[in-house]
Amino acid sequence: MSEQEIAERIAKFPGADVEVLRKGQIAVKVPAEKGHDAAAYLKKMGFAHLVAVEYVDWIKENEFELVYNLFSYKMKMRAFLKVRIPRDKPEYITFMDLWPIAMTHEREAHEMMGIVFRKNPNLTPFILEDWKNLPPMRKDFDSRKYVKDKYDSIPFAEGGEQ
Amino acid sequence: MVDDEKIVSEDMGVQVEKNENMEMRSFGTVKRWATKRSLxxxxxxxxxxxxxxxxxxxxxxxxxxxxxxxxxxxxxxxxxxxxxxxxxxxxxxxxxxxxxxxxxxxxxxxxxxxxxxxxxxxxxxxxxxxxxxxxxxxxxxxxxxxxxxxxxxxxxxxxxxxxxxxxxxxxxxxxxxxxxxxxxxxxxxxx
The missing domain is CATH 3.40.50.12280 (Rossmann fold)
Structure with a gap:
């Protein structure tokens, strides 16, 4: 099956904005409230593997974008399911019931971007150590200022210049 | 007990009392030579x-x-x-x-x-x-x-x-x- 035929099949899902990006890659944009249904629809179509959950900070539009990177072994094709959620209230529903591995991906998105996934039981600290600041992958987190305040302010133990 | 650290700290320019004799000094040299050869x-x-x-x-x-x-x-x-x-x-x-x-x-x-x-x-x-x-x-x-x-x-x-x-x-x-x-x-x- 070609990309166009699959895109037409996906477009039958109500509210889906489908675009063929290049060979073997299809982007599917849906409203946030239909994201879970669309994911179930795609999984039924054959996109059985959740490769990753990516997160984009669109700070000017005041939105976070979640990109669910799906892969189909039958069709040898990728589908990017994109949903946008408001930046002020970064909450979404977990996809753990469809793909159990979503737990780990969502845990990372929670730590790095501060997005809360409802019904995910394991949103505990993951990679960062002793973190008590803004989530570091947000666009308004100033890494240089953080480094200056935290690491560069520490004096050399044996004296000497910075 | 051989005071190797005193000899080394003398090299660093730190003041130590002059109580170690030449034998101890040479033993420190041998000890350091042995250390460097079995890291x-x-x-x-x-x-x-x-x-x-x-x-x-x-x-x-x-x-x-x-x-x-x-x-x-x-x-x-x-x-x-x-x-x-x-x-x-x-x-x-x-x-x-x-x-x-x-x-x-x-x-x-x-x-x-x-x-x-x-x-x-x-x-x-x-x-x-x-x-x-x-x-x-x-x-x-x-x-x-x-x-x-x-x-x-x-x-x-x-x-x-x-x-x-x-x-x-x-x-x-x-x-x-x-x-x-x-x-x-x-x-x-x-x-």
Missing amino acids: WMVHYCTGCGGIELAPLMTSRYDMERFGMHPMVTPRQSDVLLITGYVNIKTLKRIIRTYEQMPDPKYVIAFGSCPINGGPYWDSYATINHLDKYIPIDLYIAGCMPRPQSIVRAFEDLMDMIQDGTADGYMRYKKYYEPYKANQEKIFRKWW
């Missing part, structure tokens, strides 16, 4: 520099011809090689490893990342200057240093041990309070 390195890699240790340990560059060998436990080791960027999680392990090693112990910072942060100088995750937290005897500049540089560094370290200028473990004792204060400044909790 054991902690088999510990952080960051991307660990990949350079494989050709170093195996037949191409053959670290064993210097009497060096990797050791799996810090309690039997002399040399700690920091092979790349250090973040807070790693620094806790490095300090724990370093404090378990018996004296005399030597630290080599490998690559530009432990020196001043290197390409990760503005990263929120990596600490930039490793020498703010533990004393370092020798730096190898470069990104990445080739195994030849590491061999050269080991030769330099051996010379420094013979001279008594590889004194990092004594500086750690002398400046223990400021080192500990620096470590506690960036750790929220230890484990």
Whole structure:
């Protein structure tokens, strides 16, 4: 099956904005409230593997974008399911019931971007150590200022210049 | 008990009482010569520099011809090689490893990342200057240093041990309070 035929099949899902990006890659944009249904629809179509959950900070539009990177072994094709959620209230529903591995991906998105996934039981600290600041992958987190305040302010133990 | 540290600290310019005789002095020289010829390195890699240790340990560059060998436990080791960027999680392990090693112990910072942060100088995750937290005897500049540089560094370290200028473990004792204060400044909790 070609990309166009699959895109037409996906477009039958109500509210889906489908675009063929290049060979073997299809982007599917849906409203946030239909994201879970669309994911179930795609999984039924054959996109059985959740490769990753990516997160984009669109700070000017005041939105976070979640990109669910799906892969189909039958069709040898990728589908990017994109949903946008408001930046002020970064909450979404977990996809753990469809793909159990979503737990780990969502845990990372929670730590790095501060997005809360409802019904995910394991949103505990993951990679960062002793973190008590803004989530570091947000666009308004100033890494240089953080480094200056935290690491560069520490004096050399044996004296000497910075 | 032979007071090797007194002899070395005299080399550092620290005032010591003149009670050691020549025999003790020469015994210290022999002891340091023996130390430099049987260095054991902690088999510990952080960051991307660990990949350079494989050709170093195996037949191409053959670290064993210097009497060096990797050791799996810090309690039997002399040399700690920091092979790349250090973040807070790693620094806790490095300090724990370093404090378990018996004296005399030597630290080599490998690559530009432990020196001043290197390409990760503005990263929120990596600490930039490793020498703010533990004393370092020798730096190898470069990104990445080739195994030849590491061999050269080991030769330099051996010379420094013979001279008594590889004194990092004594500086750690002398400046223990400021080192500990620096470590506690960036750790929220230890484990």
